[in-house]
Amino acid sequence: MDLTWIHPIWALGLPVALAVPLGLWMTRVLDPAPDREGRGLDAAAALVLRLIGRPRSTAMNWLEYGRAMLAFNLALFVITFALLWGQNHLPFNPDQKGSLTALGYKDSVGEQHDGADTAVIFNTVCSFVTNTNLQHYAGEQHLSYFSQFGSVMWLQFVTPACGLAVMLAVIRGLRGQRNLGDFWQDLIRSLLFVMLPLALVSALLLAATGVPMTFEGSAQATTLEGGSQTIARGPVAAFVAIKQLGTNGGGFFGPNSTHPFENPNPWSNLIEVVSLTLAPMASVLMFGRMLRERRHARVLFGVMMVMLLMGAGIVIATELQPNSAFHRPDVAVGANMEGKEVRFGPVATATWTAATSATSNGSVNGMFDSLNPLGGLVPMALMMINVDFSGVGSGFLNMLMFVIATVFIAGLMVGRTPEYLGRKIEAREVKLAMVAILIHPLVITCGTALFAATAWGSSTVANPGPHGFSEILYEFTSSAANNGSGFEGLSDNNPAWNTATGVVLLLGRFPALLLPLALAGSLAQKKQAPASLGTLPTDNFTFGMTLIGVVLLVGALSFMPAVVMGPVADSLSKGPAPAARAAAESRVSEPLVQVSKKYQRTLTDVSGDN
Amino acid sequence: MLRDFRTALAACLATFVISSAVYPAVVWAGARLLFPWRAQGSLIERADRTVVGSALVAQAFKSPRYFHPRPSAVDYKADAAGGSNLASTNPQLAELAASQAAGEGATADHPAPVDLVSRSGSGLDPDISVEAARFQVDRIAAARGGGASSIAALIDKHINVSGWILGAPPRVSVLELNLALDAKEADRE
DSSP states (O other): OOOGGGHHHHHHHHHHHHHHHHHHHHHHHHSOOGGGTTSTTHHHHHHHHHHTTOOSOOOOOHHHHHHHHHHHHHHHHHHHHHHHHTGGGSSOOTTOOOOGGGGOEEOTTSOEEOSOOTHHHHHHHHHHHTTOOOOSSOHHHHOOHHIIIIIIHHHHHHHHHHHHHHHHHHHHHHTTOSOOOOHHHHHHHIIIIIIHHHHHHHHHHHHHHTOOOOOSOOEEEEOTTSOEEEEOOOSHHHHHHHHHHTTOOOOSSTTGGGSTTTSOSHHHHHHHHHHHHHHHHHHHHHHHHHHTOHHHHHHHHHHHHHHHHHHHHHHHHHHTSOOGGGOOTTBOOOOOOTTOOTTTHHHHHHHHHHHHHHTTOOOOSSOGGGSOHHHHHHHHHHHHHOOSSOSTTHHHHHHHHHHHHHHHHHHHHHTOOOEETTEEOOHHHHHHHHHHHHHHHHHHHHHHHHHHHSHHHHTTOSSOTHHHHHHHHHHHHHHHTTOOOOOTTSOOOSHHHHHHHHHHHHHHHHHHHHHHHHHHHHHHTSOOOOOOTTSOOSSSHHHHHHHHHHIIIIIIGGGHHHHIIIIIHHHHOOOOOHHHHHHHHHHOOHHHHHHHHHHHHHHHTOOOOO | OHHHHHHHHHHHHHHHIIIIIIHHHHHHHHHHHHOHHHHTTOEEEOTTSOEEEETTSOOOOOSTTSOOOOOOTTTTOTTSOOOOOOOTTOHHHHHHHHHHHHHTTOOSSSOBOHHHHSOOSSSOOOEEEHHHHHHTHHHHHHHHOSOHHHHHHHHHHTOBOTTGGGTOOOEEEHHHHHHHHHHHHHHHO
16 A cells, blocks of 8 residues: 555654643743742752852843853854864774865865865854754764764754743743843753753664664775775764754764665654654744743644645655656656655655755755755745744744734734734834844845855856756855755855855844844833733734735745746756757757766765755 | 853853763663664674675665666765755756666666666665666576576565555665575575
8 A cells, every 4th residue: 555645644743743742841841930940850950050150040131141142152162163173183083084174175166175174164163053054064074973973963952952042031021021031041951851851762762773873983894796885884873863853954974864874764764854843843832831822822833834734745746746857768757766765755855855944954864956946946935934943942033023023014904003912012123023034035145146146156056057046045045044954066165155154154043043032121121911902813813824924925025036046947947858958969068068077076075965 | 241151161061061971972872782783883794794784875786696776976985975966957967867777778668767767865775666676687687597586576575664654665675685686596506
């Protein structure tokens, strides 16, 4: 019996079911009643807090909270930069990986340069500190085991905890508390009680399915035909668990969860695809419980779910279509399998594609560059709107900005004073929300325009025509959305790309945390007015539909021209028919030669970055 | 401000110990204890303890006597994995499809299943579809001199349906199948 259709039900239904108890658990452990603080399980957090010199929780306003958050991130930045810089002098390096600065890079005309490119370390640190995990290196080729679990994995734990902490502070502001909480306390609790236990369970389950967990260096094999094969391995199970759970997405190996050691079979695939959406889903439910606005939270959850299902539906439909390059009499008609793995099949890969781009995770179990053109549009669109569950903590804050904008627009339309949860939305709040919303299209479109117009971008694309433009657009979108997936044909490990995306990564993260914090701080100062007949309800179907409208109009429409030039044009130019193609090949050989060179370049620097 | 940084450094140390020392140590110990073979990378060894390969990772098979895996964009380098990253509109991909189909002996009457001529995302896909395995039976039978029906029976014996309840496609592991081919031939001699 053919059961392929059942996969999306597992992949998207199971996390919803698990998010309900997890949301309850998170509310209990992250926002305990005052008389339960420091007692029972919370004693563990209290112990760690005492060790770091914060035995008593401090009341912080939004500025103090933001400053503590920034100080922690700055410290993370400096320390991981140093650890990556000196990886060849550090332990746990059985395969003797050299310094990251000695990778060399290709310049804008594709020429290989030896020597230092510190920009790759800058990019990597920006990428992991911002919970993005865009990778311009390939893990198994360039990083020591220590860099993998001591730098990268460390950040994969603390950055979602940091996002969750800021979300907690914002919720307290919406509750009307002037004291937004203690950043250090929220950070340690999120790490100890949410990220750590989830990762432990998931890592052991993954190890059971066959994901390796060893500190021994790569294995040497003599193949059945007598060739030799070096099989890279490492402490993968621990790494992949938190990579999936913390909306991180950076792979241990270059090609991420397509690699059989990261994702050996359909069972590991299920664990990983469920982990993609679990924590972001649970945090929306936590929001409802903490505010005692569970109906409102359910409306937001529903809006996100509808967008996710639409996205998944479209990619599944396009990926079940054949890839136009394989339209040949000697190839049987079948789904698009270029860049996909047989053990998952097209449906599971397509479902994952939607889930990973909605949640700002960015891990992949199939290569996005080889998706059919309209299939490739879906992850791009989900990252452009960037509110569909999105990152742990931070993603919800993105949605909150759109909620404020919706309340404002809806209020204007019916001529009422806009209110959110009983507090007036005034000029200051709307400005903060709109700045947060508009930074995203601004950095994406400006960056794409700059790189598409110059050799920085145009000489690094791997595929000709509109698809090359899509690669540039995708890279900036993924960076700004703190997603980290990519159209990986792009030769992006060079100073221009490393620096530009590094800056975009930071712009995509910190304003998106600080502006909601400021907004919460300002709302907390306002008196809560009791709901009256004049109140615009935010917990019904009408509000949900309005919210979707605003997200699509404000969030997605700004990208329309770019999308038309990229994936839409790509899908319209399906390439010449085989006969016409053969004729064209015999006529002009010059451009094809160039393409071949580019293709070889793609193969030689498959720095599978996801 | 200064106090923030002092706390930040202390918090870095504490979170590092939790996330990068305690956690990996626990997972490592657990995996080693419970799943020792899998933790090492599911390595298959010969009688003399040399490693043939990993049960999870594809290796190159060029000879007509063996089942061929899917083509690899990285030539089956298991220390530098990757896909082709070619777009469907890239003429290069159509060229590769043509040469791959020809290389596998596909014709309009005997078309190759699409997974056998397309590159996987990792370049290390250990599996092929059941159709892709059956497609190769005649070639292997001719090269080995055995009957086609016994090879087809071998495929049927090695179909992996694990995960069917999750919607996973049935598939066969190329290395497993080729080891079985060699074992069968050794038996006969």
